[in-house]
Amino acid sequence: MSYPGYPPQQGGYPPQQGAYPPQAGGYPPQAGGYPGQAGGYPGQAGGYPPQAGGYPGQAGGYPPAAGGYPPAAGGYPSQPGGYPAPAGGFPPQAGAGGYPSMPPGGGGWGAAPGGYGAPGGAQQGYPAGPAPGQPMPNYPAAPANTPSMPAYGGGVPSNPQTPAISKGYRGSIKDFPGADPLRDVEVLRKAMKGFGTDENAIVELLGSRTNKQRVPMVSAYKTTYGKDLAKDLKSELTGNFENLVLAMIKSPSHFDASELREAIKGAGTDEACLIEILSSRSNAEICEITRIYKAEYGKTLEDAITSDTSGHFRRLLVSLCQVAAKLYAAGENKVGTDESQFNAILCARSKPHLRAVFQEYQQMCGRDIEKSVCREMSGNLESGMVAVVKCIRNTPAYFAERLHNAMQGAGTKDTTLIRIMVTRSEVDMLDIRQAYVKAYGKSLYTHISGDTSGDYKKLLLKLCGGND
Known part of the structure; x- marks a missing residue:
């Protein structure tokens, strides 16, 4: 396969034998490729670039448009013509100045007028490849065939250090995008107003907000309705569900x-x-x-x-x-x-x-x-x-043990269960869940599901964040 403007290569990369580089002459010069030319890339007197006004003007470059990019005085030369739209690839374009064009199909860089060479002199190019059997210049030798430990540049350090890996956020509750305490308290008020309480609405709201999004609801509720949110929740809820909800609206x-x-x-x-x-x-x-x-x-x-x-x-x-x-x-x-x-x-x-x-x-x-x-x-x-x-x-393992002891046996120590689930949900709950499965052979989510019930269970499972 060949691309427009690039010379076709004969045979692609030659088959290699043994180590790298295998073939005589390193990368073999190919017809139409980069010719081995004297002078390096590019040998210009006076530094880079030598011409006044920016990049050298060469025949066949992309002439920049008048009045556009790049600026005229003191920078890139501004010349009429703009970027032409050539048919069939990028053939050499006639024009003064600008960037050099892609080379014609039958030659390499610097092989035809308009190529990438030193202006006003012999065409410049990349130097020829190394002699047969020699490593690439300025690079260490490649490893032998099937090396046990490739070691470029002298081998591995004598005392390698594993870089610290940030575990990132390990909580189970994340900020809810666009949460607004004024809108949130409307949901809570509607859930508590009238006959009966919509506990499910309370679970869904509080279970999807982080602590920094829940705490402002207290002041927003008082500002909007002139009432104490904690007292209203106490009057509507009971038992462990009430205790869990009240814990979640405190800092x-x-x-x-x-x-x-x-x-x-x-x-x-x-x-x-x-x-x-x-x-x-x-x-x-x-x-x-x-x-x-x-x-x-x-x-x-x-x-x-x-x-x-x-x-x-x-x-x-x-x-x-x-x-x-x-x-x-x-x-x-x-x-x-x-x-x-x-x-x-x-x-x-x-x-x-x-x-x-x-x-x-x-x-x-x-x-x-x-x-x-x-x-x-x-x-x-x-x-x-x-x-x-x-x-x-091991802090997560410690809390996993505390949670297990709170739910194991007859009765549940709900105070401990609530405290740990609330206080660790935005710290290391994901790690606690992993430690729990490892230590007890079943997930924390499963244990909570079997040991609690109702809206209390629903909200605890929200804090747990998922099954493992």
């Missing part, structure tokens, strides 16, 4: 603060909730939670924890709060002398650092750090420390 830090409040107040303390939140949130998030806690409940989070817990477990929780604030504010923490080494290390180091420490600990001691914690501690302190270790080591 993450407000929701965490309210969950910590519920875990601390009353007769008993939900230690697992305290550990879950304080060990899995970033330093900046914990600082925001403590600020909101003080503003909402008139008491610092640290004081609330201190009054409701005791012993080393209290020290662990207080450390998680204090260290976050100190690290976030100053980037460094000084651990008090009265705290255990486990407490000091687990609360004052970054997650990547601690993962490396856990690995080194196992190599040195021959025992997993989690088992060591269980050997050395007991009760709430053991549970708290183990939870911190698990969360640091």
